[in-house]
Amino acid sequence: MAYRATVRGERFVFADLREVMAKANEEKSGDQLAEIAAGSARERVAAKLALADVPLSEIVANPLVDDAVTDLILASHDTVGFQAIAACTIGEFREMILAPGFPETWAAGGLARAVTPEIAAAVAKIMSDRDLITGAKPLRTATRCRNTMGGPGVLGVRTQPNHPTDDVEGILLSAVDGLLYGCGDAMIGVNPAAESVTGTAAILRGLAGLIDHLHLPTQTCVLAHLTTQLAALDAGAPVDLLFQSVAGTEEANRSFGISLDLLAEGREAVLAHHRTRAGQFVGEQVMYFETGQGSALSADAHHSIDQLTVEARAHGVARAYDPFLVNSVVGFIGPEYLADARQIIRAGLEDHFVGKLLGLPMGIDVCYTNHVEADQNTNDDLFILLAAAGCTFVMGVPASDDVMLGYQSTSYHDAAGIRELFGLSPAPEFTTWLTEKGLLRDGRLTDPAGQLAATLAGGLDAALLQATPSAAIGTHHPRRQPGGAM
Amino acid sequence: MDVTQLARRVRAVTPARIFVGRIGTSYGTAQLLALRADHAAARDAVTANLTLTSGPLAPLAERYGLFAVDSAADDRTQYLRRPDRGRRLSSIARDTITARCPHDTDLQVVIGDGLSAAAIEAQVPGLLPLLLDAADQAGWSIGQTFAVNHCRVGIMNDVGEILHPKAVVLLIGERPGLATAQSMSAYLAWRPRAHHTDADRNLLSNIHPRGIAHPDAVSRIIALIRAMRATGASGITLKEPDRRGPLDSDSVGTAP
Numbered sequence: 045m046a047y048r049a050t051v052r053g054e055r056f057v058f059a060d061l062r063e064v065m066a067k068a069n070e071e072k073s074g075d076q077l078a079e080i081a082a083g084s085a086r087e088r089v090a091a092k093l094a095l096a097d098v099p100l101s102e103i104v105a106n107p108l109v110d111d112a113v114t115d116l117i118l119a120s121h122d123t124v125g126f127q128a129i130a131a132c133t134i135g136e137f138r139e140m141i142l143a144p145g146f147p148e149t150w151a152a153g154g155l156a157r158a159v160t161p162e163i164a165a166a167v168a169k170i171m172s173d174r175d176l177i178t179g180a181k182p183l184r185t186a187t188r189c190r191n192t193m194g195g196p197g198v199l200g201v202r203t204q205p206n207h208p209t210d211d212v213e214g215i216l217l218s219a220v221d222g223l224l225y226g227c228g229d230a231m232i233g234v235n236p237a238a239e240s241v242t243g244t245a246a247i248l249r250g251l252a253g254l255i256d257h258l259h260l261p262t263q264t265c266v267l268a269h270l271t272t273q274l275a276a277l278d279a280g281a282p283v284d285l286l287f288q289s290v291a292g293t294e295e296a297n298r299s300f301g302i303s304l305d306l307l308a309e310g311r312e313a314v315l316a317h318h319r320t321r322a323g324q325f326v327g328e329q330v331m332y333f334e335t336g337q338g339s340a341l342s343a344d345a346h347h348s349i350d351q352l353t354v355e356a357r358a359h360g361v362a363r364a365y366d367p368f369l370v371n372s373v374v375g376f377i378g379p380e381y382l383a384d385a386r387q388i389i390r391a392g393l394e395d396h397f398v399g400k401l402l403g404l405p406m407g408i409d410v411c412y413t414n415h416v417e418a419d420q421n422t423n424d425d426l427f428i429l430l431a432a433a434g435c436t437f438v439m440g441v442p443a444s445d446d447v448m449l450g451y452q453s454t455s456y457h458d459a460a461g462i463r464e465l466f467g468l469s470p471a472p473e474f475t476t477w478l479t480e481k482g483l484l485r486d487g488r489l490t491d492p493a494g495q496l497a498a499t500l501a502g503g504l505d506a507a508l509l510q511a512t513p514s515a516a517i518g519t520h521h522p523r524r525q526p527g528g529a530m
Numbered sequence: 531m532d533v534t535q536l537a538r539r540v541r542a543v544t545p546a547r548i549f550v551g552r553i554g555t556s557y558g559t560a561q562l563l564a565l566r567a568d569h570a571a572a573r574d575a576v577t578a579n580l581t582l583t584s585g586p587l588a589p590l591a592e593r594y595g596l597f598a599v600d601s602a603a604d605d606r607t608q609y610l611r612r613p614d615r616g617r618r619l620s621s622i623a624r625d626t627i628t629a630r631c632p633h634d635t636d637l638q639v640v641i642g643d644g645l646s647a648a649a650i651e652a653q654v655p656g657l658l659p660l661l662l663d664a665a666d667q668a669g670w671s672i673g674q675t676f677a678v679n680h681c682r683v684g685i686m687n688d689v690g691e692i693l694h695p696k697a698v699v700l701l702i703g704e705r706p707g708l709a710t711a712q713s714m715s716a717y718l719a720w721r722p723r724a725h726h727t728d729a730d731r732n733l734l735s736n737i738h739p740r741g742i743a744h745p746d747a748v749s750r751i752i753a754l755i756r757a758m759r760a761t762g763a764s765g766i767t768l769k770e771p772d773r774r775g776p777l778d779s780d781s782v783g784t785a786p
Contacts, residue, residue: 073611077611077612077613077614205546206546207544207546208545208713208736208738208740208741209736209741209742211543211544213543213544214540214543214544214546215544217536217539217540217543217544217546217548218544218546218548220536221548221549224533225552225555237735237736237741238734239733239770240770269766271766298729299727299728299729300729301729301765301766342613343727343728344727378610378705379610379611380610380611380612380613383611413705414569414572414573414575414576414645414705414706414707414708415576415610415645415705415706419569420565420566420569442546442547442548442550443546443547443548443550443557443561443565444565445546445547445565445568445707445708445709446707447544447545447546447547447707447708447709448736449707450704450705450706450707450708450709450713451705451707452569452708457552457555457556457557460552460555461554461555461556464555489555492533497533497535497536500536501535501536
């Protein structure tokens with residue numbers, strides 16, 4: 045079915061829903077790369093006008109691709125709850141979201157499950173940046189694993205203490221530094237440099253040792269491939285959160301080496317594992333997903349669907365597995381998908397809004413690579429916008445410099461500063477711990493010294509023993525010399 | 531142990547910028563400006579071109595008869611915005627390697643600038659001789675190594691389709707980080723063909739002085755090739771022998 049709109053006397057025709065969805069997007073280099081973007085600013089506005097008049101029911105009735113992800117989205121769609129909004133157009137739905145009272149309706153009626161990813165993407169396309177912030181802010185979803193994320197006034201931080209060779213001591217030292225800034229409540233989550241079962245298990249044991257010995261109310265994660273984490277679990281390593289990158293099409297997920305069945309099996313395995321560790325968990329949200337606009341296109345698995353819509357479908361995949369946290373790694377992918385600061389900022393606000401509308405505990409890795417037209421000021425700007433939007437969590441990377449992945453994210457300093465600026469706190473259990481340890485006083489960071497450092501160092505050594513039982517405490521590592529890039 | 535002692539312990543074990551102190555919740559001025567300087571250096575590395583005729587790669591080019599061909603990307607700007615072009619060889623490049631490289635070898639090594647020619651200049655002179663010697667000692671037939679300008683990882687598929695080697699190793703410059711612009715990745719694929727993806731490849735990343743050292747990288751590459759030869763497969767299903775498990779690029783992906 046064709047869609048039409050007229051802008052200042054010029055008539056535009058769009059062949060189908062996929063075309064009008066793509067052309068209604070704000071400018072993105074990835075949509076241009078895929079040759080599906082609007083050809084002019086006028087055509088872009090015309091597509092937005094046409095899309096605003098499309099009823100939600102029409103979007104649900106016309107899937108953009110026939111695959112397993114679409115099947116999953118339709119199977120989990122709350123068709124009864126949907127009746128309340130089915131007759132709305134996308135334009136009316138935007139106004140409904142921004143009108144007083146919507147957050148209450150959304151929460152009370154469980155409206156999130158009535159919204160499909162394609163609807164969320166469509167409405168985001170006709171919203172301004174401020175709409176995306178205003179709309180997302182009140183839509184909060186609390187989740188629980190070893191603590192509680194997503195509560196009011198909480199800005200979580202995933203400590204990301206990566207190391208170029210997965211040195212466990214180096215990883216733990218970075219994590220301990222994060223604690224001094226109140227970071228690590230969302231999780232301590234390590235991207236391993238090598239896909240290795242033994243390496244993944246060693247990092248998991250080391251992280252578990254740290255949180256055991258410091259009685260830290262948080263959860264750990266090693267972001268290896270799901271199959272590697274499950275093999276480490278089989279080998280006896282403790283898994284708090286099971287990570288996987290997910291994408292919005294079946295074919296793109298296949299390129300990640302996963303299927304929907306594998307996600308379900310992995311989740312069941314970790315839930316069973318948690319039942320053997322009674323008393324350590326306050327909830328049953330055990331999955332951690334990462335997404336990002338452009339990933340399906342980069343796997344040539346986008347089926348000519350625009351990257352915002354495919355990203356929303358990735359959120360739909362994540363939602364089906366009851367995640368503890370979901371993270372769009374917005375600026376990681378590179379300039380061929382998001383060309384510059386303007387496109388990264390827009391995509392970050394879109395992904396956050398779409399995730400929140402779908403009911404996800406949505407965080408954003410506010411970040412940029414060194415081959416894109418952005419810098420640390422871009423990060424500052426987007427972080428502040430997302431704090432205003434009520435973002436669930438962000439990353440905490442030492443001084444913003446990820447020394448393994450080679451990109452810049454938000455730092456421990458940034459997280460502490462934004463929490464102070466907006467009056468936000470870590471997860472409640474974590475705030476209590478920080479306060480008891482003297483790291484936080486009246487909601488502000490202290491200057492720790494003496495006994496506290498001894499406690500932290502003690503936890504570090506105990507954790508190292510747990511990671512590699514044969515290692516002697518205090519042994520130095522002569523293989524690397526001080527200096528270099530410090 | 532106080533926080534200062536903890537900070538001292540750091541320098542031996544990680545290049546991460548930890549225990550750097552704070553002013554309120556901000557960096558000190560020296561730390562802030564050091565970050566800016568490192569970002570500036572990384573930006574410059576992204577735009578540099580690979581050179582075989584002079585500089586650190588020239589003696590290597592002489593010794594191994596290295597030559598350079600182009601991907602289908604016209605220039606650096608297009609390379610950054612059009613990954614599809616960086617994944618294909620130009621038509622001249624296809625003719626050149628068809629004519630100059632032996633076909634059906636056990637091992638074909640390819641050098642790609644990727645996002646850091648500086649990484650190739652820093653790592654390839656040390657690593658390539660070790661790798662080719664080890665392959666020779668294993669008794670494998672070895673193709674003619676060549677370089678690709680404006681190269682992305684997907685170029686391996688074209689190389690596989692044209693030259694039909696069993697194993698392809700692509701040495702490619704990773705996207706520069708702040709700490710170093712000298713980090714290189716080695717991607718491995720068994721009989722690469724059109725439409726192969728990262729799930730069909732194995733990856734060794736972080737080859738640089740503070741990451742994986744050359745002898746270690748070479749022994750792991752050789753072990754992976756042996757595993758590929760034994761199983762007739764590469765990618766997500768392949769276990770890296772002896773020390774590590776399955777190897778893939780899902781969580782890393784720092785090379786283009």
